Amino acid sequence: MDNILISGAASGIGAATARLFHARGWRVGLLDIDASALRALADELGGVWHARLDVTDAQAVQAALAEFCGLHDGQLRLLFNGAGILRTGDFESIELEQHARLVQINVLGVLNLCHAAFPYLRVTAGAQVINMGSASAVYGVPQLASYSASKFAVRGLTEALELEWRRQGIRVGDLMPPFVNTPMVASQAEPPPVMRRLGVHLQAEQIAAAAWQQAQGAALHRPVGLQFGLLYALGQVTPGWINRLLMNWLSRP
Incomplete structure (x- = not known):
């Protein structure tokens, strides 16, 4: 039976993913700071x-991975890196x-979870990592500067590990949705203009469904939702200045 370990599992996308994989027979492990x-x-x-876990604590991450994987013959079929926070507003x-x-x-x-998971992924047939990316990793988004930067970093890590770890038989990819109706998004006191223009149309369950698709057939980057899927495809073939113009328009008050 396959197993999945999910960070950020207590609510939103992580919880929806846990429910879906559990319902489909996977052995599920949950990690979150909200006990x-x-x-x-x-x-x-x-x-x-x-297990309650602060993902920034490398030693605690290693201990959690060892405990969960120890229950499954030292193997890990799927690591889902869902933990993340959002803060919107002008940078300064x-x-x-x-x-x-x-x-x-x-x-x-x-980084902590991927590093700690590697020994278990390496010895598991069909092992995989799914990182929670974002549409904001395509072009820097005003009023989401540090969040956008963090998702660019996740995108770069995903691309690098996909090349490195394929030699170990480990697939690595990310999900790239625009805004999702989760407590994290709903709690923002200052929704940025781009959020108001694009709207918040996706539900956590739709991202969980994309994670399930990813687990069955890995893609490097998996855009989620028709709206962003079209924008993502357009961005792959248009010059950078067009992407800048589009983001400038989306970000106007």
Whole structure:
């Protein structure tokens, strides 16, 4: 039976992914810093393995991977890096500590989990990593500067590891949705203009479905949603200045 370990599992995309994979017979492990929400989801799924985890703590990440994979003969079929935070607003209006914390969770957390997971992925047939990317990794988004930068980093890591780890039989890819209706997005006090123009049309369950598709047939980058899928395809064939014009228009107040 396949197993999946999900960070950021207590709510939103992570929780939807846990429910979907569990319903389809996978052995699920849940990681999140929110202990009470994590415990509630674990109970909902019949008492599945879970652990409170700050993904920026490398030693704690290593211990969590060792415990979960130890229950599954030292193997890990799928690591889903879903943990992340968002802070919108003009760059200079956000405290530097908040920018730094965002980068630590969104980037260092992925690095920590990938590094700790490698020994288990390497010995598992069909092993795979799915990173939670974003449409904001295609062109830098105003009022999401540090978030966009963090997702560019995730995109670069995904592309590099896809080339490195294919020799080990490990597939690496990311999901690239635009804005998703999750508590993280809904909690933003200052929605940026691009969010208002594009709207928030995707649900967490749609991203979970994309993760399921990715688990069955890996793509390097998997755009999610028809709207962004068309924009992504256009961006692959148009000059960079056109992408800049489009982002400038989307970001106008």
